[in-house]
Amino acid sequence: MMSLLWKGTQLETSMGSTEFASMVAALLAMSQGITVLLAKSLLFFNYERPYFYEYSAGFSGVLFAMKVVLHSQSEDYTNVHGLVVPARYAAWAELILIQMFVPGVSFLGHLGGVLAGILYLKLKGGYSGSDPLTVAIRGLTGVLSWPIRFLRNRFESGWQRTSGRRTFGRGLSSSASVGVWRCPACTYDNSNLLSICEMCGTGQSGNRLFSSSQGIPLEELRRRRVERFG
Incomplete structure (x- = not known):
């Protein structure tokens, strides 16, 4: 041996x-x-x-x-x-x-x-x-290891979707790489498919188009958002 x-x-x-x-x-x-x-x-x-x-x-x-x-x-x-x-x-x-x-x-x-x-x-x-x-x-x-590779790829892609879909707080590099824009009012990262903030209703240009928060102050929105995604 x-x-x-x-x-x-x-x-x-x-x-x-x-x-x-x-x-x-x-x-x-x-x-x-x-x-x-x-x-x-x-x-x-x-x-x-x-x-x-x-x-x-x-x-x-x-x-x-x-x-x-x-x-x-x-x-x-x-x-x-x-x-x-x-x-x-x-x-x-x-x-x-x-x-x-x-x-x-x-x-x-x-x-x-x-x-x-x-x-x-x-x-x-x-x-x-x-x-x-x-x-x-x-x-x-290759045939025997295909199920393992398939599960690993599905796990990695699922992890990227759940962990990279929403980011906030520390710089713009990570959010810019996944096709999102950051709200200038509440710093929430939104998909590029949306033109208004999903959290506070502010447009990409910074104009408050409408409020989905029924008049809740921005600081309160930020606090709730941190509690939600924290």
Whole structure:
């Protein structure tokens, strides 16, 4: 798991989550497929018990493939269990050293992972853009995330309508951006579709066209308005 965290962080950061997910899926399928083919090929050596009858479990084959992909373009050197080797050959060195010191591990599984990494790089180089698996995963994630995007857009638009429809008191920049005009008498922000103030009946030019407040003083209107929208 520590190896997956170290390799996965670097690979996902460099290629993006969608392409990283498609790479892991491809390496998983290819490493297991190559392992089965290698096990089948051992039948030509007349083994008493066919190797593909042996059982193994683990993710290390994919980790070997990820190591090949990670160090494919590297010109640096790396330390493999105390042995300093070119980074691009680190997977091969680790394959041999692990088999020497831990003979119970699946040699064919690890070898299949190394070969899967090489095959993935060859296939990846044949595409000028995104590979088909990446496109498919990107499309699937787009479909699955559509309801979340839809709800988020509706929430944001609703919030803008309720919070930005009426503003008052502190400057004109926020109100001017939403198509309103400020009453010169009571400072209420009205829609540009209206020519008179919705609160006190004053026109845009400042003339008192009519009073919807039945003679209530402007200070009282302001106080009520603050209480209403406060």
